[in-house]
Amino acid sequence: MAIFPPQTRIWWNEPVAKAELVWIAVAFLWGLFMFFMMIYWHIYGKQNLSPVVGRIDPAVFEQRTSEFAEKFKVREEGNLGIPVAKPTAGGDAYMLARTFEWWPVLELEKGKSYKLHLSALDVQHGFSLQPINMNIQVHPGLEHIITLTPTEVGTFGVICNEYCGLGHHVMTGRIYVVEPGQGR
Amino acid sequence: MTDAAIPANVLGTLAAKFRTCPATGLKVDLAAERLIKANAVAAVVFLMIGGIFGLLVALTRWPAVHLLSSDMFYLVLTAHGLDVLLLWIIFFEIAILYFASAIILSSRIAAPRWGWVAFALMIIGGVMTNIAVLQGDSSVMFTSYPPLKAQPHFYLGLILFAVGALIGCFIFLGTLVIAKEERTYEGSIPLVTFGALTACIIAVFTIASGAIILIPTFLWSVGYISHIDTLTYKLVWWGMGHSSQQINVSAHVAIWYLIGAVTVGAKPLSEKVSRGAFLLYIFFLQLASAHHLLVEPGLSSEWKIVNTSYMMYLAVLGSMVHGMTVPGSIEAAQRKNGYTHGVFEWLRKAPWGNPAFAGMFLSLVMFGFLGGISGVILGTEQLNIMMHNTIYVPGHFHATVVTGTTLAFMAVTYLVVPLIFQRQIIWPKLARLQPYLFGLGAAGISVFMMGAGTLGVARRHWDITFPASDVMLPHGYPPMASLMMGLNGLSAILAATGGALYIAITVGSILFGKKVDASNAAASLGPMPKKIVRDAVTKYGDAGTWHLPGTYVLVALFFTTFVLYYFVNWKYLSELWPMQ
Amino acid sequence: MADEPRTESALPLERIPFMQRLLDNPFMLLFIGVVVPTVVYILWGVMEITQIPLAK
Numbered sequence: 001m002a003i004f005p006p007q008t009r010i011w012w013n014e015p016v017a018k019a020e021l022v023w024i025a026v027a028f029l030w031g032l033f034m035f036f037m038m039i040y041w042h043i044y045g046k047q048n049l050s051p052v053v054g055r056i057d058p059a060v061f062e063q064r065t066s067e068f069a070e071k072f073k074v075r076e077e078g079n080l081g082i083p084v085a086k087p088t089a090g091g092d093a094y095m096l097a098r099t100f101e102w103w104p105v106l107e108l109e110k111g112k113s114y115k116l117h118l119s120a121l122d123v124q125h126g127f128s129l130q131p132i133n134m135n136i137q138v139h140p141g142l143e144h145i146i147t148l149t150p151t152e153v154g155t156f157g158v159i160c161n162e163y164c165g166l167g168h169h170v171m172t173g174r175i176y177v178v179e180p181g182q183g184r
Numbered sequence: 185m186t187d188a189a190i191p192a193n194v195l196g197t198l199a200a201k202f203r204t205c206p207a208t209g210l211k212v213d214l215a216a217e218r219l220i221k222a223n224a225v226a227a228v229v230f231l232m233i234g235g236i237f238g239l240l241v242a243l244t245r246w247p248a249v250h251l252l253s254s255d256m257f258y259l260v261l262t263a264h265g266l267d268v269l270l271l272w273i274i275f276f277e278i279a280i281l282y283f284a285s286a287i288i289l290s291s292r293i294a295a296p297r298w299g300w301v302a303f304a305l306m307i308i309g310g311v312m313t314n315i316a317v318l319q320g321d322s323s324v325m326f327t328s329y330p331p332l333k334a335q336p337h338f339y340l341g342l343i344l345f346a347v348g349a350l351i352g353c354f355i356f357l358g359t360l361v362i363a364k365e366e367r368t369y370e371g372s373i374p375l376v377t378f379g380a381l382t383a384c385i386i387a388v389f390t391i392a393s394g395a396i397i398l399i400p401t402f403l404w405s406v407g408y409i410s411h412i413d414t415l416t417y418k419l420v421w422w423g424m425g426h427s428s429q430q431i432n433v434s435a436h437v438a439i440w441y442l443i444g445a446v447t448v449g450a451k452p453l454s455e456k457v458s459r460g461a462f463l464l465y466i467f468f469l470q471l472a473s474a475h476h477l478l479v480e481p482g483l484s485s486e487w488k489i490v491n492t493s494y495m496m497y498l499a500v501l502g503s504m505v506h507g508m509t510v511p512g513s514i515e516a517a518q519r520k521n522g523y524t525h526g527v528f529e530w531l532r533k534a535p536w537g538n539p540a541f542a543g544m545f546l547s548l549v550m551f552g553f554l555g556g557i558s559g560v561i562l563g564t565e566q567l568n569i570m571m572h573n574t575i576y577v578p579g580h581f582h583a584t585v586v587t588g589t590t591l592a593f594m595a596v597t598y599l600v601v602p603l604i605f606q607r608q609i610i611w612p613k614l615a616r617l618q619p620y621l622f623g624l625g626a627a628g629i630s631v632f633m634m635g636a637g638t639l640g641v642a643r644r645h646w647d648i649t650f651p652a653s654d655v656m657l658p659h660g661y662p663p664m665a666s667l668m669m670g671l672n673g674l675s676a677i678l679a680a681t682g683g684a685l686y687i688a689i690t691v692g693s694i695l696f697g698k699k700v701d702a703s704n705a706a707a708s709l710g711p712m713p714k715k716i717v718r719d720a721v722t723k724y725g726d727a728g729t730w731h732l733p734g735t736y737v738l739v740a741l742f743f744t745t746f747v748l749y750y751f752v753n754w755k756y757l758s759e760l761w762p763m764q
Numbered sequence: 765m766a767d768e769p770r771t772e773s774a775l776p777l778e779r780i781p782f783m784q785r786l787l788d789n790p791f792m793l794l795f796i797g798v799v800v801p802t803v804v805y806i807l808w809g810v811m812e813i814t815q816i817p818l819a820k
Contacts, residue, residue, distance in 0.1 A: 001374075001445040001449065001450070001451050002374060002375040002376045002441035002442060002444065002445040002450070002451065002452055002458075002513075003208075003288055003374050003375075003376050003442060003445050003446070004374050005369050005370055005371045005372055005373065005374050006371055006372050006374075006375075006455045009371055009777070009780075010778060010780055010781065010784065011372070011455040011456060011784065012455075012456050012780075012781040012783050012784035012787075013781060014454060014455065014456055016454050016456060016457055017453065017454070019732065019736065020453060020454060020457055020508065020509070020512075023504070023505070023508050023739060024457070024501070024505060026743070027500075027501050027504040027505065028501050030497075030743075030746075030747070031493075031496055031497025031498065031500055031501050032496060032497070034493065034497055034560070034564065034750070035489070035493045035496045035497055037564070037754075038489050038493070038564060038565045038566065039489065041565075041566050041754075042485060045566060045757075045758070046758070046762040046763070046764075047566055047569060047757050047758070047760045047761075047762065047763050048485075048566060048763065048764060049478075049479055049481075049485075049565075049566075049569065049763070050763070050764055051484065051485065053481040053482045053816055054816065054817050054818055054819025054820065055816055055817070055818050055819060056818070056819035060819075061819075077656075077657070080656050080657075082656065082657075101656070105657070113762075118481075122331065123329070123330075123331050123332050124329050124332075124414055126572070126573045126642070128573065128574070128640065128642055129761075130640045130659060130661070131639075131640055131661070131662065132760060132761060133570050133571075133574070133638070133639075133640040133760075134569055134570070134760055134761065134763070135479060135569060135570070135571070135572040135573055135574060136479045136481075136569070136572075137479050137480045137481070137572065137573075138481075139414045139415060139480075139481060139482070140331065140414060141414070142414075142415065142481050142482055142816065143819040144481035146763055146764075147763065147764040148761055148762075148763050149761055149762040149763070150761055151761050151762070157650075157657070157659030157660075159640075159642055159645075159650075159659060160642075161572075161573040161574065161642035161643065161644075161645070162329075162573055162644075163258070163324075163325045163327075163329075163332075163644040164332070165332065166254060166255055166258060166323065168258070168644070168645065168646070169254060169645050169646040169647045169648075169650075169654075170650075170654050170655050170656075172650055172655050172656065172657045172658070172659055173657060174657045174659075357790060357791070357794070360790050372784070372787070372788050373788070378787070381790055381793065382797075384794075385790075385793055385794050385797035385798070386797065388794060388797070388798060389797060389798045389801055389802070392798070393806070413813065415813050416810060416813050419805075419806065419809045419810065419813065420806060420810075423801065423805060423806055427801070459787050460783075463786075463787060463793075466793050466796060466797040467796060467797070467800055468800065470797070470800075470801035470805065471800075471801055471804055471805050473801070473805055474805065474809075477809075482812070482813055482816045483809060483812050483813070484812055487808055487809060487812055490804065491804060491805050491809075495804070
């Protein structure tokens with residue numbers, strides 16, 4: 001029994017049943033497959049986290065995001081005073097996270113790629129694009145540049161899904177995706 | 185053994201007082217027994233506190249009920265994580281370590297006084313951190329990611345708790361040394377003790393990681409250090425946060441083997457294979473701490489892939505091996521008990537009325553199917569993009585820690601109470617029901633949270649409706665998400681009922697249960713299978729006696745589910761917006 | 765084998781295989797179990813974090 005010492009002195013040399021060996025082999029090969037699947041996806045898959053990261057002073061990031069929002073502002077969101085920025089297709093887009101907002105709102109064109117710069121100003125936040133359900137961690141002091149290509153037109157919510165303080169649940173942002181050449 | 189050591193050993197042996205267990209014939213060191221009792225009772229108390237907090241969390245996340253205010257919700261959620269994920273689990277594990285060393289090896293326990301020092305530190309630490317949380321200034325969640333800052337005694341309590349638990353680990357190792365020197369057993373340690381050793385080794389790494397990161401964080405909270413790097417904190421913290429759950433895995437696998445042995449007389453099919461699987465845990469299981477850092481900027485994909493895959497899934501291999509050898513050893517034992525008809529008579533006629541067996545088998549099945557598979561999916565680097573920090577994550581770890589570990593610990597309690605507390609279980613009929621009630625509720629919690637998570641619902645969120653009155657840029661989840669969270673709330677009520685029943689039965693039995701003595705010892709362990717033929721597998725590794733069709737079917741079912749679910753998730757991933 | 769002292773002087777006994785000796789040695793296992801994650805997970809990870817470049 002498992003609560004008593006092994007009955008034989010040298011149990012390591014006991015034969016292992018064939019069925020058990022088969023299962024071990026299957027499980028091992030499946031593990032290898034799953035391991036190489038991740039590498040395969042890095043080469044052939046289209047959804048991989050960008051490795052482009054740099055340390056940045058949050059104040060500098062805030063400055064750059066403000067300049068970006070100023071330059072590409074097409075309108076304000078409702079009467080909230082939040083700018084909606086429409087970056088040039090293929091260009092850079094900035095979105096910052098701070099308690100408790102994602103800023104600014106972005107308007108992107110379907111099928112175009114953007115370099116999205118993400119960073120936080122104060123604590124960690126979680127960039128959660130809904131209902132696509134893409135989730136990326138955002139750290140203060142780290143600028144993460146992600147090349148993103150929206151594939152559908154619509155209004156997408158950005159939720160914060162890393163707990164960031166007592167107002168965590170009111171922290172939302174927005175990304176609009178429009179047909180190329182059109183606005184809202 | 186040195187000459188100087190002999191008198192000390194002799195003295196120690198003389199000083200230790202033993203009784204003989206009427207059920208198993210094992211020599212029981214009374215000092216170890218007292219320590220086991222203290223740690224187990226503390227564990228159950230924290231389970232009760234943490235469980236109540238958990239119910240409040242679930243009722244708040246049920247949109248139609250939405251019980252607590254947002255401030256209270258984040259406070260209670262912090263306390264819930266702390267009390268069940270750390271305190272309940274580790275107190276119980278320390279009890280298991282003492283049991284698996286001193287009791288199973290019929291040895292005296294090493295340094296029992298230090299055992300009490302450890303216990304006191306853990307209690308003081310646990311209470312201190314709880315006070316910090318309940319005071320309201322430390323709602324930073326269990327993970328306490330800087331720069332969110334808690335009160336200094338939040339961190340200090342955790343550090344004291346960790347130091348206490350570390351002492352407990354070394355008492356376990358010391359007891360192994362004593363048992364070997366004093367020859368209380370022959371040959372290798374029993375498999376259950378080996379599983380406990382695996383848990384202890386992982387615990388040492390876990391606790392060391394916790395101390396390494398929490399000490400500077402404590403100093404930061406009192407102002408001696410100006411800055412804690414957010415990413416480094418997270419990396420080292422998860423060395424504790426995730427590995428602590430790997431202690432659970434090792435401990436509850438050991439308990440599966442233990443309960444299989446006690447209830448149906450199961451013997452390991454092969455010592456070599458089962459121990460080899462534990463060895464893979466020792467080597468690689470702790471690398472999975474990287475599961476929490478897969479969508480983090482600043483860590484390379486090479487680091488992520490090697491670590492998240494536990495070095496090419498070798499620790500998963502260990503789990504998949506246990507997933508066969510545990511039911512396999514039960515099937516072999518039951519077939520030797522005489523249940524040889526068809527593929528599944530051994531399982532149908534297993535002692536389902538014995539809460540220890542029922543809890544153990546439910547734990548085994550649900551840990552594998554719900555917790556294991558979802559864990560590998562979550563831990564796949566790219567798939568994690570669809571799940572990171574959604575409520576899929578708590579869904580997964582409620583399957584591992586609640587349906588897996590907690591249920592296994594509950595199951596073993598039905599043996600620990602008669603064997604160590606020497607009391608019979610009161611209300612045996614309710615006890616019979618308890619694992620099913622709790623298991624069903626916990627499974628519901630896991631499945632519905634995972635369901636809501638695939639719909640994008642965030643974890644640690646007070647409100648998922650984002651009404652325009654509170655939120656500048658409203659967003660709505662699909663209606664199905666609210667339904668899932670409602671079903672999660674209902675499941676939580678079911679699980680809480682099962683949990684309350686467990687606590688009532690355990691505490692009631694310890695206080696009011698009939699004394700166990702030689703006359704009723706065997707019966708106190710609950711109903712056992714009637715043996716039609718005596719004696720289970722006679723030899724270890726006896727390849728000739730191997731025919732376990734039921735286990736093959738179960739394993740094949742598991743593997744098919746695993747593979748299908750794995751590919752379904754890659755398909756979902758391929759539909760996401762391209763991102764490089 | 766029951767009362768045979770397990771020392772090298774026990775002549776007729778077959779030598780215990782290396783893997784079994786490893787599995788019977790808790791402190792060796794403890795060493796491995798702490799070193800592997802410390803090197804592969806923590807040290808490698810910290811090294812990468814310290815090498816994050818400054819943003820342009």
